[in-house]
Amino acid sequence: MIALAVIILLVIIIIYAVCSACSGGNNDVNGNSDGIRTSTVTTTSSDSQNPITQTTPVQTGSIMESVTGSQTSSATSPSDDKNKVQSIELTFYTCDLSVGDSTMPYVTMLPDTADLSEKWESSDESIASVDYLGNITASKPGVCYVTVSSVSNPEVYAQVKVNVMDENGLVPASQPVSTTSSNSSQTVTTTVTTSAVPVKNESGLTYIQGILIANKTYGLPEDYNPGLDSETESAFNTLSEAAANEGLDIYLSSGFRSYETQARIYGSYVDSYGQESADTFSARPGYSEHQTGLAIDVNTIDDSFAGTPEAEWLANHAHEYGFIIRYPKGKESITGYKYEPWHIRYLGVEKATEVYNSGLTLEEFLGIDSEYKE
Ligand SMILES: [Zn+2]
Structure with a gap:
């Protein structure tokens, strides 16, 4: 009877050891916790x-x-x-x-x-x-x-x-x-x-560290028309629900924008403000991150959003859902755009958290610039 109990115990221990080996075994040999798979x-x-x-x-x-x-x-x-x-x-x-x-x-x-x-x-x-x-x-x-x-x-x-x-x-x-x-x-x-x-693939998209880039240096093909990325959309819904649980209202105002839509928006800003000014807050067609399907503007897309409890929560928690505030305050000369507390970019939780913890803009994080060539 005791022998049987010992055998059962041994079997349980072996099963346990095998299970923990599969669930926790993705660290490298020296215990770095990058979780690289x-x-x-x-x-x-x-x-x-x-x-x-x-x-x-x-x-x-x-x-x-x-x-x-x-x-x-x-x-x-x-x-x-x-x-x-x-x-x-x-x-x-x-x-x-x-x-x-x-x-x-x-x-x-x-x-x-x-x-x-x-x-x-x-x-x-x-x-x-x-x-x-x-x-x-x-x-x-x-x-x-x-x-x-x-x-x-x-x-x-x-x-x-x-x-x-x-x-x-x-x-x-x-x-x-x-x-x-x-x-x-x-x-x-x-x-x-x-x-x-930067790696430009056959379709004319530029990836750096696996991240699709659209900024003033790296444009997108005119016919790149992916729509709002489904993973981005569902991550945003999770973010929005989490905010709602805190009594905050964060909603999608602008997601995917096609080349044509951006051409119209940019064109009207150029008409109203002149090109030099328009370039500080609106992307030229083919250079908008919204055309990647990975960027979302939330709530009121203007300066009145800054300082709201929603803006504050977004700045502190967006990375937990895979997003970064893409154009932070005081980084205009690096990102090419003025502070946009409402514009978030999906990178996935791991990468977004890495960028958030670094305190860097995506440009600095990847070591790239954002400047129109002409
Ligand atoms: Zn935006």
Whole structure:
């Protein structure tokens, strides 16, 4: 009888251990709690003379897109492809460290027939250093990027964004990092990680760290007409309900706006106020974040919204529902727009919270600008 009880107890313990392994096992080896989950989609052309491999790991913590294409031209023989690293993947692409902490991402280089020697570099050794094995050690608060590149094919690299927190758990403003573009006449290789490398896809959309960007620098195609994003809409409904529970009324006033609608709005502002003034508060057609379907204007879309209990609640809680106040006060010169307490942008809870905690505008967070080119 006692033996039976012991066996039952053992079975319960084993089941419990297995369950906690599946639910809590997404942290990296050093206990960072970014909650990075990576899924990989790989498509490989069956034509061995023309191998095209697309690898798209997607992280929820900080979305990384990596597209490695190798189009064989007459100058590239298949044996070159076998000897050269074509892609690099890491177990994580962003990490938060305190001063003195260390962490190490694991590297997968493909194909494994290639020379797999790797080279590690930090964009700022004073913030975080990295040794030849990829051990990253934090030295002082700030943001830097650690890059691992292939020795045999230096055009292929991957980066980890390293956030070193101060004693209050805050990360000082990041500096835009310069990155080399990877392109050669023989092999087309693009590896984009969490650095501020804008990626324009075939449809003419620009993604940075997986975030669709529409600002004065990065426009949208005229025919991009997605409507209000359904995830954004349902997140907004949740936000609105939460506000209602606090006795506050936050409602959608303007969501998706097409190119044509924005052209009309902008045109009428230009007529009334002149272009220079209109540009400070209204986007030119093709440059409005509303055309992404990921932006919402709430309540009264004017300065009277500022300072209301709704505006205050929105500023403090929007990130909990996946939104950021996109054009904060005093950041006109960075975002390109005056303070708009009513304009929120959906990023998902994880990213929005990261941006909120950084105290940065999206432009600063991603290290990009917002300026019309002409
Ligand atoms: Zn707006």
